[in-house]
Amino acid sequence: AQSVTQLDSQVPVFEEAPVELRCNYSSSVSVYLFWYVQYPNQGLQLLLKYLSGSTLVESINGFEAEFNKSQTSFHLRKPSVHISDTAEYFCAVSDRGGGSNYKLTFGKGTLLTVNP
Amino acid sequence: KAGVTQTPRYLIKTRGQQVTLSCSPISGHRSVSWYQQTPGQGLQFLFEYFSETQRNKGNFPGRFSGRQFSNSRSEMNVSTLELGDSALYLCASSLGTGWNTEAFFGQGTRLTVV
Numbered sequence: 404a405q406s407v408t409q410l411d412s413q414v415p416v417f418e419e420a421p422v423e424l425r426c427n428y429s430s431s432v433s434v435y436l437f438w439y440v441q442y443p444n445q446g447l448q449l450l451l452k453y454l455s456g457s458t459l460v461e462s463i464n465g466f467e468a469e470f471n472k473s474q475t476s477f478h479l480r481k482p483s484v485h486i487s488d489t490a491e492y493f494c495a496v497s498d499r500g501g502g503s504n505y506k507l508t509f510g511k512g513t514l515l516t517v518n519p
Numbered sequence: 520k521a522g523v524t525q526t527p528r529y530l531i532k533t534r535g536q537q538v539t540l541s542c543s544p545i546s547g548h549r550s551v552s553w554y555q556q557t558p559g560q561g562l563q564f565l566f567e568y569f570s571e572t573q574r575n576k577g578n579f580p581g582r583f584s585g586r587q588f589s590n591s592r593s594e595m596n597v598s599t600l601e602l603g604d605s606a607l608y609l610c611a612s613s614l615g616t617g618w619n620t621e622a623f624f625g626q627g628t629r630l631t632v633v
Binding site: 439444445446447448449452493506507508509510511512 | 523525552554561562563564567575577609611621622623624625626627
């Protein structure tokens, strides 16, 4: 069975500061990795994903995450946050079976609060 | 193109009643998954349908059921509602085959059981 651990339930930071949201996973099979963001009263939006290839993946709004297979981690980083980045962030995995066994296993989420 | 549409957005039901939630996936997507989100348990997988067949099911009681129609639209049903069923129910659609497992989520249906 897969599991995802997001080590921090809340992360408060000041605007323009760097941030790292931590995610570790456990799985007996190879996985795909995702970060989703949820704004208040909204569904989930895909922020970035790792499927294969380069272990460093980037989003269009300045976030990046690095897949570390040896440490089973997929931490999310941004060098300088904005007030508008305030949201809840979820790390998720799905196994590479994809297709016939598709499902996402989510972490508990990290609430990022960016203060002025 | 239109995103994933969930209806209704908000629902209030009484204990013991049943409820049906609807999800229209992105055009061309054949996989629809359902998740329950609560403050205590987080996001939990309910089930996934692909081409009208349930391919995977989470660890929920039989009161939770679903189906998918030939146009890929999906419904989930919860019977004999309990207070603990109060949650945000999220639907996600994807192409659902091979590498194309990226899931797109709807805005959810907020169910309150009183």
